[in-house]
Amino acid sequence: MILITGEALVDVVRRPDGTSSAHAGGSPANVAVGLGRLGLPVQLAATLADDEHGHLIRRHLASAGVELLDTLATPDRTASAVATLDGSGAASYDFDITWAPGRIVPTEPPQIVHTGSIASVLEPGADDVEDLVRRQAPTAVVTFDPNIRPSLVPDPARARQRVATLVQLADVVKVSDEDLAWLEPDLQVDDVAQRWLAAGPAAVVVTLGPQGSRTYTASGSLAVPTAAENVVDTVGAGDAFMSGLIGALVQEDLTGPSGSAELRAADLALWQRVSTVAARSAGIVVGRAGSQPPWREELFGPDD
Incomplete structure (x- = not known):
């Protein structure tokens, strides 16, 4: 089982003509959906209220086969990010998010634990995230994507220290x-x-936008070009890269208690393979509107 920990929220777009639209988002939730679409068993530790936005997110997660961990503290309202567009199409953003999940206890031992984004630095829940990672690191492969949102960081020095700690704990x-x-x-x-x-x-x-990515290991580094052929928008591209990367680790059987040691012994050919899968996942997403990560047959082919 793969455990994803972090925020799930609703992105609301308000247009000058008074219309609006809402869809499920949040970086960890996007990664969970990406993994669920790959047919992998995934559990998301996120906090949702019993409200309209919470119901929207639950439906979105269920559509990809993602299980929501339901033992966390329930917030007064589900987190949201409201983008208000002006006449030129420029957006101003207003976040409404709290993160206080309490102690995070998965229902079964995870083989991979992933976290990042707002939940990894936003108090008080960042303490719960760090506690979870410390408990699971000895028996699970840990992946981390800082995915910083500077406007939600009241104490940059503290956030940088949080990131440094999770980097040390991650595989x-x-x-x-x-x-x-x-x-x-x-x-x-x-x-x-x-x-x-x-x-x-x-x-x-390190993802480099249209320049692709570069993977650094003890054996050296390698560059992987972007797989994007037609860019509609870049919404969710980084999250799709992350879910593709984790999915590729599962394909290589690099999970669980032995996964950390095996990753450190892996050669550059292994990292070339997994980084290429991640790039392909991101390339599929940017070719269509919104955060729509690929299904398994799209990423790995119908016979894999």
Whole structure:
């Protein structure tokens, strides 16, 4: 089982003509849906209220076969991110999110634990996330994507320390070059990736937008080009890259108690394979509107 921990929220778009639309989102929830669409057993530890937005998210998760961990604290209202568009199409954002799940206890021992984004740095729940990762790290492969939202970070120094701690605990870190520019503004991407790699992970995978990605390991680094052929929008691209990367680790049987050691012994050919799958997953998403991660047959083919 794969355990994803972090926020699920509703993205609401308000247009100048008074119309609006809402759809389920949140980076960890998007990753969970991506893995569910790959046919993998996945549980999401997120906090949802018993309200309209919560029901929308539950339906979205269920459509991909994602199980919602229902033992967490229930918030007064489901988190949301409201984007208000002006006449030129520019958006201003208003987040309404709290994160206080309490102690996170999976219903069965996970083989992979993934976390990141708002939930990994937002108090008080960030403590619960770190506690979970520390408890599960000895027996599960841990993946982490900081996916920083600077407007929701009241204490940048504290957030950077949170990220540094989770990097040390993780087996695989995926991070965008934009996040690195905020987290380590005085350093080059290569320098940060190498420093993070030395802190503990088996691999640090840096996504570079249209320039593809670069994966750093103890055996060296390698570049993987973007797989995007036709870009409609980039919504959910990073999350699809992450779910593709985790899905590829499962395909390679790099999970569970032995997974961490096996990842550290893996050669560059292995990382080339898994990074290529991740790029293909992101390439599929940017070719269609919104965060719509690929189904298993789209990513791995009908016979895999």
